[in-house]
Amino acid sequence: MRSTPFDELLSTITKPEIKSLTKKEMLFQQGDLATHIYAVKTGTVKLARYTIEGCSVTLHTANTGESFAEAALFSEIYHCNAVAISASTVLCYPKNKVLEILQTNAEKSKDFIALLTHQVRSLRALLELRSIRSAHQRIFQFLLLHADPQNHELKIKGTYKDMAHELGLTHESFYRSIAKLENEGTIQRTSSTIKIKKLTSA
Amino acid sequence: MRSTPFDELLSTITKPEIKSLTKKEMLFQQGDLATHIYAVKTGTVKLARYTIEGCSVTLHTANTGESFAEAALFSEIYHCNAVAISASTVLCYPKNKVLEILQTNAEKSKDFIALLTHQVRSLRALLELRSIRSAHQRIFQFLLLHADPQNHELKIKGTYKDMAHELGLTHESFYRSIAKLENEGTIQRTSSTIKIKKLTSA
């Protein structure tokens, strides 16, 4: 299921530049000239866009080991903003170098395609999640989707507020629903993990 | 902006199988063994999934000339259902043949990557659209996004109900909002087209 890690994929590029980001630091914003694609070495970086009304939308959250902004490979400019959720370090791969590799190395291209198809699927999963109207159910499905299949637990990355935002909910209704899930006995929370106790929910 | 059409991309495959679909006919459903990837020759095919509650979610609408199910290339099974919105014909490319080409032909791989990155971006755009809470604004932005930049018009593919569904709205609220947009003078409708008269909307 898991596609080849990006850094391995691009190991042919010797010494990618490493950039450190403080919490909330912006790596690039929409409209900037797209020069690099990235992978998270440590920390978490989110991709977001702003709607005309000024609300921001989280499009993707890249954790340690994951790449991001690959879609910018064939675009002149970035179409979203990249902001570090926590203090992070990112590996920077110049676009033209990457393109060169893809041009010549069919094997690596295939891996890259696998990575992209994986991304398409997870975007579709997110879209599907957004179609669930009930906050209660949406959160529950999100947890099911992201929990470790073995122990039905998941570690919380970033704040609950971020999670609410990724789910397209206000933090208030998120808190309420998650509290309800806990009261029902459907989930159990500690400060950093959520454990699913029941696999269905009213 | 527009990536290479899929059929051209795969022209190396001689004589892809052509399949005809009647309106509402299902090409494949989630869980089926993924054997082919497709391109629409004529008509329109939509990809949808069903949430646990039984509601369906449109993930993608593929029009004439567009490919679909490319994400199944690296998956054993299909993760969604493909249904023809209108009577359609589709080109069927066997997965293993396509993989073979990608394996050996770096140039075509690059084109395929371009196609996928394009798809990632449009999925993100859809996700952004879904984050707009107001039905009024969501529809308006959708129209802006899909209208011909020259004449600010768009042809309606399928029914209004389908469009509502793609936007994640009930058809009732969709009709109401679109009627309001017309009354405001923001748009003008004929039976098969929508013309945008004003580029902003209250």
Added chain:
DNA sequence: CGAGTCGTTGAACGGAATCAATCGTCGTGG
């Protein structure tokens, strides 16, 4: 120690979903 922000809860509001009914059209079959 204060500013800022997360986590949390309460109250009220608004707008989309839901239920329901009508009209027109398109196909289908007797």
Added chain:
DNA sequence: CCACGACGATTGATTCCGTTCAACGACTCG
């Protein structure tokens, strides 16, 4: 060929629930 059924398009009334505004304690960081 027409009657009938199915479904799209449309509008009305009502309900429901997520948003919004508001307030507060806890914690972190400078």
